[in-house]
Amino acid sequence: MLPIKLYSFPTPNGVKISIFLEVLGLKYVPTKVNILKNESKSDWFVKLNPNGRIPTIEDPNTGITLSQTGAILQYLADKYDTDLKYSYKFGTPEYYKTLEYLIFQVSENGPIQGQANHFKIYAKEKIQYGIDRYITDVKRIYGVYEDILSRNAANDSLYLVGDHYTIADFALVGWANSLKNLEIDIHQWLLLGKWFDKIINLPEVQKGLKIPEV
Amino acid sequence: MLPIKLYSFPTPNGVKISIFLEVLGLKYVPTKVNILKNESKSDWFVKLNPNGRIPTIEDPNTGITLSQTGAILQYLADKYDTDLKYSYKFGTPEYYKTLEYLIFQVSENGPIQGQANHFKIYAKEKIQYGIDRYITDVKRIYGVYEDILSRNAANDSLYLVGDHYTIADFALVGWANSLKNLEIDIHQWLLLGKWFDKIINLPEVQKGLKIPEV
Incomplete structure (x- = not known):
């Protein structure tokens, strides 16, 4: 190709x-x-x-x-x-659950954490209302991920859907990694902390995090 | 069924x-x-x-x-x-363009307009910084939709993708309809105003807007 x-x-x-x-x-x-x-x-x-x-x-x-x-x-x-190494077959419940969590990442986790970053780190004025509003919602959202992992406990809670990684996991890891910029420790959520420690150490993730070179 | x-x-x-x-x-x-x-x-x-x-x-x-x-x-x-009345065949460029604009709706239009609604209408404190930030971005986003329609001018700019409605259009119409709550007139964007006037008057859209009954 x-x-x-x-x-x-x-x-x-x-x-x-x-x-x-x-x-x-x-x-x-x-x-x-x-x-x-x-x-x-x-x-x-x-x-x-x-x-x-x-x-x-x-x-x-x-x-x-x-x-x-x-x-x-x-x-x-x-x-x-x-060969569905990181996916599920089109039309199956797992396929749509992956899509649901992918959309949750792009429509809530990303936008809200982005606003939290803005008010806490980048805004030229300190707007406490904005900081509080978005930090609170970021924490709620990671709490939802903890709940999602707890519902998939059969696989030792390492994957958001089923028994392997999907785009729902890979969409989240970069945002989860940047939680530290908000001084939020992901390990306060037990399953999520375990999920993070494993996925962040995959060599492909480590490499992808640095591309393109700045 | x-x-x-x-x-x-x-x-x-x-x-x-x-x-x-x-x-x-x-x-x-x-x-x-x-x-x-x-x-x-x-x-x-x-x-x-x-x-x-x-x-x-x-x-x-x-x-x-x-x-x-x-x-x-x-x-x-x-x-x-x-029968692909409101879709395009899986795997085609139009299929993924529909998905791109659907994701644009759920990850930018919805979240940002939601924040604009919060700061302009619902927040108990008046935070001018928040109002300005999100109203500005809402207008940018509808400007992007105008650009999208202008790129699809062959079909008289009535559809976001190709020559018929898709889920990218139906995801947007309810949000476009609620722009009036922000005192933003969608007709300031010429193609978008035309798109809106047609889709909002479809009987199925009019019916769907009122469900469930409150």
């Missing part, structure tokens, strides 16, 4: 894709889009993604250009994980 | 599912989960959805229980739109 082009920056959203590309062992070429210099709002990039946000991929094998981490992860799983 | 059970409340997230069930013409039984009385945090509901948020479905035809609007819409399309 031809290498996939990845336009990204090593944020918790960007690394979702480099991590999963590493996990799948696919050939890819990362291009750094420096969001600190607003490069994701440049004309050439907005042509690829009208939303002006990393990551985006171009796959010359299919001609598909795609943005939004949830869509990219699903595409890569559908197209390149055909 | 047996009727699908829908646990919901007529919020912009809740009505995504009732609208699409109406569009598909499927039999379903709505159960009101009164979020104003915190019923979505009750034990019986959290058993169905660990995240404690509406909407959730139970489909007795497949045994699947599912939450997160993005996942539910994809499930309903996969399972019940087999």
Whole structure:
């Protein structure tokens, strides 16, 4: 296959894709889009993604250009994980449970933790209301993940769905890793702490976290 | 088929599912989960959805229980739109473009407009920083939709993807309809205003917006 082009920056959203590309062992070429210099709002990039946000991929094998981490992860799983090492068969309850938790990550965990980061770390004014609102909700959300793991206890709570990793896990690990920036220790949730200690140490995850090089 | 059970409340997230069930013409039984009385945090509901948020479905035809609007819409399309009236064939560029815009709705439009609603309408303190931050981003996001429609101009800009409605459109219409609560007129975006005036008047959309009855 031809290498996939990845336009990204090593944020918790960007690394979702480099991590999963590493996990799948696919050939890819990362291009750094420096969001600190607003490069994701440049004309050439907005042509690829009208939303002006990393990551985006171009796959010359299919001609598909795609943005939004949830869509990219699903595409890569559908197209390149055909032996279902990190997926479940299309149409099964596990397939849709994976999608449910993937959407939970992209629609609640990511956006809310992003707002918490903004108010706690980046905002030029200190707005205590915003800090409290989003830190509280971040903690609630990781509590939901703890509950999700407890419902899958048969597999020693190492996977969000069933008996192996899926895109629901790989979408979360980068965000879970950046919880420390909010001074929140993930080990306060027993199962989640155990889940994190294992997945964060996978060599593919360690490698993907650092791509593209800054 | 047996009727699908829908646990919901007529919020912009809740009505995504009732609208699409109406569009598909499927039999379903709505159960009101009164979020104003915190019923979505009750034990019986959290058993169905660990995240404690509406909407959730139970489909007795497949045994699947599912939450997160993005996942539910994809499930309903996969399972019940087999003649591709509101979908594109699995694996095609249009299929993934639909998924990209669906994820854009659930991960940016919904969460950010939700925060704008909070700071502008519901917060007990008036936090101008929060109002400005989220209103600005809501307008940016609808500007992105305008751009998306302009890229699909061949079809008179009535559909987000290709030449017919998809779950990307039906996910957005309830949120677009509630823009008026922020005193934002969708007609300031020319293509989007035209898109809205057509989709909002579909009888299935009008019916779905009012389910469950409050």
